[in-house]
């Protein structure tokens with residue numbers, strides 16, 4: 149598919165790479181491709197970044213007909229630019245699309261939207277250590293009618309922004325609060341889809357946790373209110389008595405690409421990884437008998453995020469002495485090493501631009 153490029157008349161001043169705030173400094177251009185039922189995907193274009201014209205009755209505004217992805221472009225030491233498992237993101241977007249009755253987008257169109265935009269914006273891929281260009285592809289249903297039906301007119305859009313290290317002071321353990329009132333997703337709902345509605349459902353608990361001095365919440369399953377699902381908007385892993393435990397993909401847990409990559413690396417290193425139901429009680433018992441060795445979240449934005457404290461009601465435990473665990477650090481070093489091209493990529497996860 150041909151992509152028409154219209155360059156911005158004036159370019160923005162690029163922010164200082166040492167003080168980047170996540171998701172604020174959008175670049176000069178964006179990618180858009182339209183879909184209409186009967187016609188398919190058409191009019192792929194890169195245009196100056198700016199507000200979208202959307203009919204106030206568009207379904208996305210009323211019924212949350214939206215899915216998204218998140219990945220990064222990394223600047224390697226030789227100045228070249230590379231992506232990490234971008235096809236996995238597109239594959240996941242198409243799974244999310246199925247759940248929300250949005251159209252499937254061919255991999256080559258979705259990927260070209262990403263790679264061509266990053267090429268146009270290559271000067272925006274920062275060079276400082278731990279910085280990258282965050283890529284946000286999303287798809288929205290745009291039919292202008294208030295009836296509840298899936299849209300026949302849809303857009304796939306990609307925007308990008310330079311981002312700094314997720315934790316500017318380095319990897320620091322965070323305090324986590326087990327959420328017992330709200331749930332983010334239930335089986336049969338949209339938990340396995342990367343869609344805005346799940347985030348809307350998570351805002352209240354996140355706000356309350358923050359007010360209480362915690363960085364994130366640990367989500368429990370919506371049926372039994374017992375089993376761990378995710379931490380904030382990351383997947384979660386625990387090292388208990390030498391083994392790695394992580395919730396299985398039961399329909400309400402998102403199939404994270406960082407999760408998948410960590411499981412592969414852990415297996416490469418000889419660890420036993422159990423993907424299964426893990427109850428909050430099991431964790432607090434492990435903490436009590438000294439076998440809860442490490443806990444961490446996994447996601448593209450932070451890569452891995454060590455958990456130093458877990459609280460549930462009036463129970464509170466410290467994990468790994470509130471220090472970064474050995475495996476947590478090793479996963480961080482290895483994954484970021486592969487992403488920035490500092491270490492070998494035996495699994496073929498890197499796509500060079």
Ligand SMILES: *Cc1c(COP(=O)(O)O)cnc(C)c1O
Pocket residue numbers: 218342378380381382383402403404405406407446447448449
């Ligand atoms: C995006 C996301 C993740 C992490 O997925 P990655 O592919 O590793 O970035 C985990 N949980 C939720 C709810 C997410 O939206």
